[in-house]
Amino acid sequence: MxxxxxxxxxxxxxxxxxxxxxxxxxxxxxxxxxxxxxxxxxxxxxxxxxxxxxxxxxxxxxxxxxxxxxxxxxxxxxxxxxxxxxxxxxxxxxxxxxxxxxxxxxxxxxxxxxxxxxxxxxxxxxxxxxxxxxxxxxxxxxxxxxxxxxxxxxxxxxxxxxxxxxxxxxxxxxxxxxxxxxxxxxxxxxxxxxxxxxxxxxxxxxxxxxxxxxxxxxxxxxxxxxxxxxxxxxxxxxxxxxxxxxxxxxxxxxxxxxxxxxxxxxxxxxxxxxxxxxxxxxxxxxxxxxxxxxxxxxxxxxxxxxxxxxxxxxxxxxxxxxxxxxxxxxxxxxxxxxxxxSEPTDLEPETAVFPAAKTIHIRGHDGDVMRLNGQDWREKMRGGKDTYARLAYSSLAGFSRSVDGPGLEAAAPDGALMLSDDGVHWRGREDSVDSRVGEQGLTVAWCPWEDVTIISEVEAFWSGWQVRTHTIETARRLHTGEGAWCVPRDGAETIAGEFAAIATSRGIRSSVIPEDGRERSVIYPVPGTHMYWPATVLPVVTGVLEPGTHVLKARFYVGRHERPA
CATH class of the missing domain: 1.50.10 (Glycosyltransferase)
Structure with missing residues (x-):
């Protein structure tokens, strides 16, 4: 090509x-x-x-x-x-x-x-x-x-x-x-x-x-x-x-x-x-x-x-x-x-809130755009839950479209929280009970099962960092998987350490730092699932929740130069 x-x-x-x-x-x-x-x-x-x-x-x-x-x-x-x-x-x-x-x-x-x-x-x-x-x-x-x-x-x-x-x-x-x-x-x-x-x-x-x-x-x-x-x-x-x-x-x-x-x-x-x-x-x-x-x-x-x-x-x-x-x-x-x-005008960092679209756009110090998204999926469109219902989308790192198949690698959860009740088959957000956006960030309430309620709160910053907090009430045992952003697999350098999971490739750095004890790892999503690159790697955090109420919180980063949160 x-x-x-x-x-x-x-x-x-x-x-x-x-x-x-x-x-x-x-x-x-x-x-x-x-x-x-x-x-x-x-x-x-x-x-x-x-x-x-x-x-x-x-x-x-x-x-x-x-x-x-x-x-x-x-x-x-x-x-x-x-x-x-x-x-x-x-x-x-x-x-x-x-x-x-x-x-x-x-x-x-x-x-x-x-x-x-x-x-x-x-x-x-x-x-x-x-x-x-x-x-x-x-x-x-x-x-x-x-x-x-x-x-x-x-x-x-x-x-x-x-x-x-x-x-x-x-x-x-x-x-x-x-x-x-x-x-x-x-x-x-x-x-x-x-x-x-x-x-x-x-x-x-x-x-x-x-x-x-x-x-x-x-x-x-x-x-x-x-x-x-x-x-x-x-x-x-x-x-x-x-x-x-x-x-x-x-x-x-x-x-x-x-x-x-x-x-x-x-x-x-x-x-x-x-x-x-x-x-x-x-x-x-x-x-x-x-x-x-x-x-x-x-x-x-x-x-x-x-x-x-x-x-x-x-x-x-x-x-x-x-x-x-x-x-x-x-x-x-x-x-x-x-x-x-006319000479093209340079761009400055900005945060723009779109209530009608349930969306916030953040153009950060590096000039890249993050979209925080509260809209729901398009059920009649192939891939509609990925193109419309992920929590965050990136101009620098794109997003993935999940495919049928076992494992988190098929779900490819960049910019998203995915859940499974058997540890094999995963689902993310589709519809929402409520979505709100404001200068402080995005709040989305959603129910992946009738007996599971999640309130997701997302804040993003000009530094390229993002904080996601999920309050989960569940009547069933759940496996959780949540991703930062994919980077190209070719030439990628990865770390899954005590405090963070990190992947770097072609000048793009993606990382996640959990604050809730979840496991840190780097996965290899199914090739052909990503919008930008044929093969990718993805830092993720995973865990298991017993029935009850839980709060998951982590910091995520994607950018060209890692800055303080």
């Missing part, structure tokens, strides 16, 4: 350099897609093969429509010819008809966006019959029911595409979708992703990115101020080295994490000083540029920090990672825009 740095060379942080980067990322995916559905690899997915192929064709357009002037004519010609076949119901490459909640609704939004942005590239070259097919297909997409969450923006973007090509539509349909989006507003620029949704990266790379693109295309500023307000708090999600703290579903979309910053530039909305927006955007893409995320033929792989299908949800397939192309929407801002000319 290779990195964008190795495949394409150093990232040039000018607008011209970003145009080249958008083409470098997008073209390998499109070169495969224009060969038709039979050329697509078969990968895990809950969609049909043709839907997966159409996803591969559409998603690179999020970036290439913004970088249109840098895209060669031969690629536009191939894409346009392929779109003509994909919307033709008599063609073997037909993307398919719509039904409520169909995956095609997602990709129809990308097509609507691209048609509205570069009609001269994708619409004008089409033959009259192909234009008729495109209008009919998009009309289906515009009127089809969608999943009741951020998907309500998809018909809105399709509507912009229909407007751009001169097709008729009923504006009340888009208005109804926008009205429904307004009902998800929790205040403070935060939206829940549907009636049972969580607050995660779907705020910046879906709700607010779409709101700003909608404003750019149609002038409707209804959701511009919420996007700007969210952006002002979104600062705390990013570390000084560029990393976004990983959390929640769809992490397989990688650098889409930073799409909001470019969308602000595309809409010319200065929510934060342009030097800040530019800095977050540039550092994020630079962070990803040297990660091994490409296949040997330079296509984006499925995974996160490295290729691994086990790290993503059931709906991510071979074409899905090109949602990352949204990070390039800032290319719609001209070369003389301050987004491209």
């Amino acid at each position: 290779t990195t964008p740095l190795r495949a394409f060379g150093p990232l040039d942080q000018t607008r011209t350099g970003w145009q080249r980067a958008a083409l470098a990322i997008g073209r390998p995916g499109l070169d495969l897609a224009v060969q038709g559905p039979d050329a697509m690899p078969v990968t895990m997915s809950n969609h049909t093969h043709n839907e997966n192929w159409f996803e591969q064709l559409m998603r690179p357009l999020w970036g290439l429509a913004a970088a249109a002037d840098a895209v060669p004519d031969d690629l536009w010609d191939a894409v346009t010819a392929t779109i003509a076949r994909a919307v033709d119901p008599g063609d073997d490459w037909y993307a398919g008809d719509f039904h409520d909640g169909a995956q095609r609704c997602v990709e129809a939004a990308a097509l609507g966006w691209a048609l509205a942005t570069v009609p001269e590239r994708l619409w004008e070259p089409l033959a009259p019959k192909a234009k008729d097919h495109a209008i009919a297909w998009l009309a289906q997409a515009y009127t089809t029911g969608v999943v009741d969450n951020n998907w309500h923006y998809f018909p809105v973007l399709v509507g912009h595409g229909l407007d751009a090509i001169g097709a008729d539509r009923d504006p009340s349909i888009a208005r109804a979708h926008l009205d429904r989006i307004a009902e998800f507003d929790l205040g403070g620029g935060v939206f829940k992703d549907g009636p049972q949704g969580r607050v995660d990266y779907y705020n910046p790379f879906a709700f607010h990115t779409y709101a700003l693109l909608h404003y750019r295309l149609g002038g409707d500023d209804r959701f511009v101020e919420p996007a700007a307000e969210f952006a002002r708090s979104f600062r705390s999600w990013f570390a000084a080295d560029g990393a976004a703290v990983p959390y929640g579903r769809s992490m397989g979309y990688r650098f889409a994490q930073g799409s909001l910053w470019g969308a602000l530039a595309a809409a010319d909305v200065e929510a934060v000083p342009w030097g800040e927006a530019a800095g977050f955007s540039r550092r994020l893409l630079e962070w990803w540029w040297d990660k091994p995320i490409l296949t040997p033929d330079h296509r984006l792989s499925v995974g996160y920090g490295y290729p691994n299908d086990a790290l993503v949800e059931q709906y991510l397939t071979a074409g899905s990672p090109w949602w990352a192309s949204k990070v390039f929407t800032g290319l719609l801002a001209p070369e003389d825009h301050p987004f491209w000319n």
Whole structure:
């Protein structure tokens, strides 16, 4: 596997350099897609093969429509010819008809966006019959029911595409979708992703990115101020080295994490000083540029920090990672825009509390971000208890996704307390009875069994240290396992001493110091469970609790230079 740095060379942080980067990322995916559905690899997915192929064709357009002037004519010609076949119901490459909640609704939004942005590239070259097919297909997409969450923006973007090509539509349909989006507003620029949704990266790379693109295309500023307000708090999600703290579903979309910053530039909305927006955007893409995320033929792989299908949800397939192309929407801002000319602003330590998200972000002295988390799991998402319900997530050390199997090595409890009633099978937090956040930290009450109640209190500090205290009332005998953070296994140095368990690798130090007599050790989680590294080591503390009331307390550290707590 290779990195964008190795495949394409150093990232040039000018607008011209970003145009080249958008083409470098997008073209390998499109070169495969224009060969038709039979050329697509078969990968895990809950969609049909043709839907997966159409996803591969559409998603690179999020970036290439913004970088249109840098895209060669031969690629536009191939894409346009392929779109003509994909919307033709008599063609073997037909993307398919719509039904409520169909995956095609997602990709129809990308097509609507691209048609509205570069009609001269994708619409004008089409033959009259192909234009008729495109209008009919998009009309289906515009009127089809969608999943009741951020998907309500998809018909809105399709509507912009229909407007751009001169097709008729009923504006009340888009208005109804926008009205429904307004009902998800929790205040403070935060939206829940549907009636049972969580607050995660779907705020910046879906709700607010779409709101700003909608404003750019149609002038409707209804959701511009919420996007700007969210952006002002979104600062705390990013570390000084560029990393976004990983959390929640769809992490397989990688650098889409930073799409909001470019969308602000595309809409010319200065929510934060342009030097800040530019800095977050540039550092994020630079962070990803040297990660091994490409296949040997330079296509984006499925995974996160490295290729691994086990790290993503059931709906991510071979074409899905090109949602990352949204990070390039800032290319719609001209070369003389301050987004491209401002010097990036340095970051300072900060603590930011998000009551609506039950979250606290702490950017410490080393510039890394710790997320203290009180939200509950997403039971319908593969790996939802790990992506949503761990107590802490780190931009420096990521997190693990547990797998079925015996032993704490399968549970991989970094940033989490795990329990077992047989010493073999482990479970962590899923739902919560109550969650509260404040300047002093996080408090979560949860019940892993009906006869076990836990109150977990977590404090984190700019030094990189964290204190976790768990008050446990149990009617059964329990084994406990609690982790600091993983470090890469290659070259790791470990200590399991009288007072602490410590692991150090590649300049990252992770340690735990128990204050309650628990045993200290270093375990080797099942390979392929970690978001950043294929194999890891993890300092943990373990113990056994008899029925009764117990208090567990320990100090945990992850950082580059160990500082006093």
